[in-house]
Amino acid sequence: MADFTGDPYLVLLNDLRLIPISHYLLASLAISLAFLYCFLEFHFLHDLLTGFRGCPVALTYNSSSRIYHDVVSKCRILHSRYLPTPWLSGPHFQTVFLSIFGRAPAFNYRRELFHLSDGGTIALDWLLNSDDDITPIVLAIPGLTSDSESPYIKHLAFNTAKKGWHIVVTNHRGLGGVSITSDCFYNAGWTEDLRAVIHHLHHEYPNSPLFVVGTSIGANILVKYLGEDGDSVPVAGAVAICSPWDLLIGDRFITRRLLQKVYDRALAIGLQGYAQLHQPIYSRLANWEGIKKSRSIRDFDHHATRLVGKFETVDTYYRRCSSASYVGNVSVPLLCISALDDPVCTREAIPWDECRANTNIVLATTNHGGHLSFFEGLTAAGIWWVRAVDEFLKVLYSSQHMHVKKVASPHPPLIGDSSIDQGPYVNIAEDGMVAAVGNEQVEENMVEDVLEVGDIKHSVERDQQRSQPELDPLGGIVESSEQAIKSLDVTLPVRRCLGLLCRRSRWSLWLLVYIGIVTSWPVVGSVLKIALQKKRRG
Known part of the structure; x- marks a missing residue:
């Protein structure tokens, strides 16, 4: 046996030859798994250790949101x-599998060409269930460079039509x-189309509730x-799937990793x-040479x-x-779904606080799912x-929270409803405190004053009608009019006014009494003096 004591590297190589090949294979497998787990975000081992229970769906919403409750x-x-x-x-396996395979169901659309006001043309691909005009309609918006034949869109269309709705x-x-x-071309923020x-x-x-589902760039739009x-x-309701947000x-x-x-x-x-496909127009409106040399989305956006x-x-x-920046103004029930491991639309762009502040939005996030993938089941047949x-x-659709379009009233406001004549006003309370009075309170007080100091006859007629709701039309009018005349009292308006003053402020009543005594005392005193003198002479 050769002596390797003089060269340590030869000793090491000789020892490595003694290790079985199977051990090297196991070591390579372990290194590969570590690489897949860290670099490709492979989480099979984690799912195995947790018994394939999956991850819970995290919901972000406003505590007073009726859409959630x-x-x-x-x-x-x-x-x-x-x-x-x-x-x-x-996430990478899911996203690539969706792009290459997708396992989309097979069916055919019915196409409608929609012509826009600027001369543009859009293809509307329908999947219908019936010919009635009350069946709900779901409008789907594909992502970047996607169309109605994209696998995830066909999955959505098939499931929507299966429940009896139009899409x-x-x-x-x-x-x-x-x-x-x-x-005109579309872009990530083009909402006119x-x-x-x-x-x-x-x-x-007009009688069919309209729901809208946007995916990826379509969700941003x-x-x-x-x-x-x-x-x-x-729009009655909406859903945004894997939106880039920012x-x-x-x-x-x-461009980070x-x-x-x-x-x-790949997107570029x-x-x-x-x-x-549209080279003649791009050559005229954009930098065609720059488009051909683009190596990223940013390059394409710069040149086109x-x-x-x-x-x-x-x-x-x-x-x-x-x-x-538009999340806060959304007034439609909106469900947003995003995967935290999305390799295209980062979780860093999700507007968590804005979604939580809007009572119309519920944000659902999962730990896994990739970009628009979310495959489930052993055969990955569903999304x-x-x-x-x-x-x-x-x-x-079965709730009372579907959004209804707000239509402005076609009738102009009445003169009495002018904002110039509206509150706030100042009201002085009994304890001397000064407070602002809103429009509702002022209108209520005005109505009360009219009823109490106004036409007593109409007030009495209304009271009689309330107490006898089932009178003959002609007989009721005559009878209520006679009762109103009988109950008419010339002192009633004065008593009503005094009662109103008492309710407004008791200090105002005593002040009125004091002023009346002071101003009328000279006349009253003179009358009493003449009356006493005549009594003495008699």
């Missing part, structure tokens, strides 16, 4: 746990196989639209493919979106089109958020 509290899915498909235990998918301009017919489509649906189906229009939207934060996040840069590059390739949308800078575009949306809309 009367609607979401009745949603069993939102109060249960979400367990991802075991062999897709990771229509509004494809973004230039998608769904429809060419660009104007110089959505506003026009919703107005069209509300006009064509939806929330921004709801915040822009407030109470005037004809585009500026999302831009910083997607290596895996996020992979998603950034999708945008370049979209631009390639910024120029077409007429934004000064890319950051200006991101700030103006972010929906987070969890699709079931949650289906249940939420069903409970909302």
